[in-house]
Amino acid sequence: MPNDQPQTVTILGAGAWGTVLANLAFSNGHRVRLWSRDGSSTLEEVLQDAQIILSAISMKGVGDVVAQVKSFAVSPQTIFVTATKGLDPKTTLTPSQIWQTAFPHHPVVVLSGPNLSQxxxxxxxxxxxxxxxxxxxxxxxQLVFSSSRFRVYTNADPVGVELGGTLKNVIAIASGVCDGLHLGTNAKAGLVTRGLTEMVRIGNFWGAKTETFYGLSGLGDLLATCNSPLSRNYQVGYQLAHGKTLTEILASLPGTAEGVNTCRVLVQKAQQQNIPIPITAQVYRLLAGEITPQQALDELMLRDIKPEYN
Known part of the structure; x- marks a missing residue:
């Protein structure tokens, strides 16, 4: 399949991330079509003869767009790529699982990493x-998007790669709270490290490999998102720590903070399967307005003492 000939790449979603990915493919000499609901091109037009269809739409729009794409003729050779980070609130499916269910005979590729679009x-x-x-x-x-400024690695664990990018958004909210309360470097290091442990625990339940979470799409993305004011999820936590309500924060946020929805889905899943997720549970209570940021901190610090690797 791979060759050095220009490919036709359709990007679904013209937000910041979709536009960045479109520019990367275009800079490599590929024919790029960028689609949004408000654009002038129809979905049928942009899908025609596409070798790659990449979805960079927000989680809430995935199901609807997948259904629309399915109603059109797609080449049997087309590869689907998903660059969405989130979980479907109704089914708890990941974006790649939604695409794969709709197109069982097509390859589905997950693209995820420490990639602040700005x-x-x-x-x-x-x-x-x-x-x-x-x-x-x-x-x-990998060949279509790699460049001297954007290094692309391959991986054989799509579930782990996808969950790394999804689960870290919840920890990023907690990290924003940590910085907003000025708790210091020690607290932040402890939070992020224990957050990674929580991500691995949830990921293993979903069938992901542990080692994937120590790579770019897990630890790498976690570090980037937990340490950057450019992260929308970090901003949610940071502003909550400064007394703003979730409604106020989301109304002024450019784009979607997927961690808010992901947190709700995870708590629901964890309760059903009895998976301990203490950080996520406190973030959920904080987002629901049940506790203050300081109370969430106290709850985490006063948990029963235990061995580190349990």
Whole structure:
């Protein structure tokens, strides 16, 4: 499949992330079509003869767009790529699982990593991961998006790569709270490290490999999101710590903070399966207005003492 000929790449979603990915493919000489609900091109037009269909739409729009795409004829050779980070609140499915269910005979590739779109737009160096159960599909996508400023690695654990990018958003909210309360470097290091443990625990339940969470799409994305004011999820936590309500914060936020919805889904899933997720549970209570940021901190610090690797 991979060759050095220009490919036709359709990007669904013209937000910051979709636009950045479109620019990366375009800079590599590929034919790029960028679609949004408000654009002039129809979905049918942009899908025609596309070798790659990449979805960069927010989680709440995935199901609807998948249904629309399914109603049109798509080439049997088309590769689907998902760059959405979230969980469906009704089914708890990941975006790639939604795409794969709709297109069971097509390769689906997950693209995720420590990728703050504003930095990539400024052509600052970055790295990401493309993962699929079909290795040739991941390698194909790797070639289309790799550049001297954007290093793309392949991975054979799409579930782990996708969950790394999704679960870290909840920890990023907690991290924003930590900084907003001026709790210091020690507290932040402890929070992020225990947050990673929580991510691994949830990921293993979903069938993800532990080692994936120590790579770019897990630890890498966690570090970037928990330490940058550019992160929308970090901003939610930071502003909550400064006394703003969730409604006020979300109304002024540019784009979607996927961690808010992800947190709700995770708590529901964890209760059903009896998975201990103490940080996520406190973030959920904080987002619901049940406790203050300081009370959430106290709850975490006063938990029963235990061995680190239990």
């Amino acid at each position: 930095e990539i737009q400024q052509e600052l160096p970055a790295a990401t991961v493309v993962a699929s159960s079909v290795s040739t599909a991941a390698e194909y996508v």
